[in-house]
């Protein structure tokens with residue numbers, strides 16, 4: 029059973045404080061949605077959890093089952109079970125999707141899967157996400173459309189089977205069919221009730237397929253409001269305005 | 279639109295078989311200013327030949343191989359030396375290796391020329407002639423050690439097709455200065471792959487000239503420069519006839535103090551070379567501090583009628599975003615670094631059409647990555663990488679092909 033606990037997290041980018049005391053706990057089986065205006069620090073939170081070198085943690089902690097992931101390197105965090113589906117997945121020239129996936133799976137599982145088993149597993153996962161098998165040979169994210177990149181993030185999620193997944197605007201740039209396919213992938217990941225999901229989004233669209241248990245409103249680098257799924261509907265109809273004010277005056 | 283009719287760079291215009299026509303370089307000349315003359319062991323000052331480079335040819339059955347004397351009229355026709363060391367090599371070689379692929383013959387296997395340095399100063403000459411419509415692959419594999427200067431001529435006849443691999447697999451202390459000149463007939467196709475990994479000072483100058491329209495040259499290069507190593511590539515593609523094509527793509531990685539690479543890419547499109555299509559690119563990946571890159575693309579267009587002309591040069595460090603992405607999927611830093619470097623060079627290595635050589639080059643690049651001071655946790659990383667390829671010889675890409 030996994031628990032991700034974010035306690036009073038402060039993060040700065042280039043000496044500018046972006047996160048100003050974030051508190052949030054994601055338990056196994058729970059899905060938390062984070063919604064908030066552009067620039068409020070949602071991606072900063074996601075990157076800080078994953079350990080991106082650009083983001084300096086100036087205070088607080090992030091615990092995965094009681095262990096402070098902030099003490100770990102980026103790859104240690106991933107192997108410990110933290111996964112970040114990125115808002116803008118990076119193109120890596122000359123590294124094929126299949127080679128990348130196999131190296132990642134080997135690192136996370138601690139042993140190399142047999143080539144044949146692995147390739148079967150990968151093909152299966154790709155088929156479920158309606159990814160053309162030809163992508164396996166292509167360079168990682170290179171020349172992929174926005175939607176194709178997002179599908180591949182979920183492909184990695186499904187193959188790496190982390191304890192907690194942070195999905196940073198995985199829904200943006202997806203047409204309705206792709207949104208369904210990707211949502212089904214996230215739901216397969218949630219299925220057993222042993223994993224946690226922190227889902228960052230601007231829209232309730234994805235929340236109709238991936239039902240959240242909690243919704244948090246993010247503004248000016250912190251959580252300013254919390255509620256159930258109904259809060260998402262309210263945000264969509266009324267906007268963030270009153271919360272951004274609350275955030276700014278807090 | 280003010281098109282010049284003569285190239286500004288007159289660098290390549292002075293050619294002669296006579297050493298005396300070239301003054302001893304001082305290091306201030308444009309063509310020598312990047313080269314560490316002190317490390318040339320007097321190759322530029324007429325060093326006596328006192329050593330040996332043994333030439334051994336494993337030829338395709340259809341290919342004729344001869345060892346000929348200086349006076350053989352088929353030798354030295356395609357290329358006239360354009361610098362002092364080249365002229366010195368031409369004046370000093372004792373025997374030339376002459377490889378002929380007869381008219382319309384398609385060689386069924388690569389012809390591998392092994393040049394094994396046995397120490398000391400040596401001069402050499404190799405001439406490869408493809409008669410019209412012949413097809414062949416020639417490998418020049420440089421191993422051992424020597425202080426070696428040579429000229430290599432590729433004469434590619436009308437409609438013929440030649441692929442050349444020049445592998446600089448020298449021992450650490452070798453010095454090698456080489457001119458490799460291709461002359462292309464009508465609709466001839468020339469592909470060259472220069473892989474420079476070993477040696478102390480390696481300076482290779484591949485050049486291409488077109489005798490008739492329709493010629494097509496692709497020049498690729500991969501290099502890995504280590505501590506105190508000087509690897510220099512000086513390319514010249516001279517478009518003098520209409521409707522020819524050239525592509526140049528050289529990529530290298532550098533690691534550790536004193537690693538120095540030079541890339542000069544001269545492409546000239548003369549007034550009469552209408553319809554030329556050319557693109558040249560050099561990219562360098564800098565893996566540690568203390569390295570130096572000099573990359574100078576130089577495209578001179580003297581006609582208003584080109585089909586395409588471009589050049590680019592980019593040198594930079596490993597991209598943190600690449601490393602972060604791979605690490606965020608659990609891949610340890612050092613393995614991620616290898617994947618990115620391999621990927622960077624691999625895009626060219628993938629174009630090597632001879633499987634044995636492709637494998638050789640891959641292995642050699644891995645070795646270079648192993649010995650770099652840049653890879654702190656090299657041992658651990660190696661293990662992790664090996665773990666990911668537990669079935670020898672098989673890759674996930676191959677598995678998917680099944």
Ligand SMILES: Nc1ncnc2c1ncn2[C@@H]1O[C@H](COP(=O)(O)OP(=O)(O)OP(=O)(O)O)[C@@H](O)[C@H]1O
Nearest residue numbers: 041042046064065066067068069070071072073082
């Ligand atoms: N690498 C960076 N360099 C400089 N500033 C940054 C960097 N990353 C984030 N910031 C700044 O931090 C603030 C928060 O950015 P962040 O990307 O976390 O917002 P967000 O909530 O994810 O926005 P969006 O909804 O547009 O994705 C912004 O003002 C942004 O400009």
Ligand SMILES: [Mg+2]
Nearest residue numbers: 070071072115
């Ligand atoms: Mg964002």
